[in-house]
Amino acid sequence: MLKRTQRLNEIDDSLIGKTVIINGWVDRMRNLGGIVFLWIRDRYGLVQVVFDPQKPVYEYVKNLSNEYVVAVKGIVRERPKEAKNPNLESGNVEILAEELEILAESKTPPIYTNREEGNEEARLKYRYLDLRRSALQHNLIFRHRVAHLTREYMNSKDFLEIETPYLTKSTPEGARDFLVPSRLKKGSFYALPQSPQIFKQLLMISGFDRYYQIVRCFRDEDLRADRQPEFTQLDLEMSFADQSDVLEIVNGLVKKLYEKFIGIDLGEIPIMSYSEAMEKFGSDKPDLRFEMELQDLTNETFAHEMKFLTPSKGEALKSIRILRSETFSRKVLDSYANSAKSEGLRFGWVKNSNGDLSGSIAKIFKSAGVNLDLKNGEMMITCAGKRSSVNKFLGSVRLDAAKRLNLVDESSVKALWVVDFPMFEWNEEEKRYQAQHHPFTMPYVEDLDKYSSDPSKMRAHSYDLVINGWEMGSGSVRIHTKKLQEKIFKLIGISEKEAKARFGFFLEAFEYGAPPHAGFAMGFDRLIATMLGLSSLRDVIAFPKTTSGTDLMSDTPSKVSETQLEELGIKSEVDE
């Protein structure tokens, strides 16, 4: 075969007059009857090849079609003045073909590879063709570069990349596990790791001191645009370290990545407590690209004159201001009212229409004689009820309103740390507390005694990195004593017996000199998507799954043979 002497990004003025060989795909053909132009594409670029009717090779160009793989030997020449294409990287030159070799033919592709259109279904079925599109090529190349620099950074900070197993032990708590049946031990199962959590902590106990891994994690839960069943984390753990050490490492990395690849200085990344985030933004992952903070009216003097909105003891009365109310139709406000009601909240809105107050609760404010200081067109949405529900509801209103008002500057990047999450949350289904982060998280030890009657008030030494309202990663200081770990298991209703069966090896490890340690895990797919301004993880993963967890290209998951099941000692109860 004619092997390439140049990649397509290398075809430029410096090669004028030289003979080159290029390899690539036919991106487009323009046959003008006499002269024929081809665009040849590879991963690096796009170059125009000319076929002159005077040359013998001209006879063969008619056999070509889109997506054929070809080798072209020819002379690089400057294009005629009028025929230069400034939109093309190589638009100053072209290759005059002397020889052509067809390396592979192609059927007419079922989707366009040179256009940004096509529905997801067809594109996922022919993912290998979709991946030829320059946008997806760009995303995956970008991802590679970020991974590369990430490794470089972690290495420079003396972190060791150490692999951990994929065939692991199923553990309670957290997401549903993907299970893998064991053939050698019929009736038993491995689980794919939801994260390498336990292993990286064991590596700390082994003395490796600083560990990281860019690693696949698996969670068998329903999908979203920002959630895939298998996804990649930058996982890290440090010994003799606390929260500030971890934040420093991660800050350094994120700032470096944004500076190098996006050209943005993230500046000082602020730290906000979980409770502040909830009170001000109604979210544990606030989008700080716009203001619109929640206001707490609970302690205002007029709060007890608010008729049905009056907060009873322990409840909250809060509001949010919307500057341009004209985009909020009655229908939108009704839908807010309905969702508030379904959360057991009382809801009302009031706006300034040409100097007069109107809206569902205008009368209440008027009779209470409150000066709301609303400018013309400004609206206030007010909500009363259980404090945590009020925050959550107004937080969702805040996001929805920002979307409607187009308040988000898509080119800006706002990162922050949210810290001191609650250690536990109540699981209504199982009627017990469970760890909000995970059960290996170090609690505020003083909270354990202080709030022994109300575990929901205990805080954890945990921290989330949030970028543009996306949870980018989370971490915590870990428990490193058996005694405390056992205490936590007890609090979340894991019996001593169960703890021993599930985590016995882990608890035992703590008896052999476990150093204080802390760590973090960053959602790598999300980070790439955020940096590229994409909302779907599918665009940064080469072979993603659909929202129902299938792969349309390979038709996965699929049935397996009866023999395979027998070998595993498994019988399917699903009817064919």
Place this chain on the structure above:
RNA sequence: GGGGAUGUGGUGCAGUUGGUUAGCAUGCCGGUCUGUCACACCGGUGGUCGCGAGUUCGAGCCUCGUCGUCCCCGCCA
């Protein structure tokens, strides 16, 4: 598990109150064309309207069911 959107030539879309021959663009095939760059122009091919039932004289359109894709809630330590 629930809600919403969607499914029409290979691809992207239109299709009125249910009405006779399902349009448009692009691709593909053939033709003309020696400087195009999403080449242009002329001609042509291509559709079980996701699938199944029902209502009706008549269904792409209405009803019920079902399947796929996308978005959201639940869920995701």
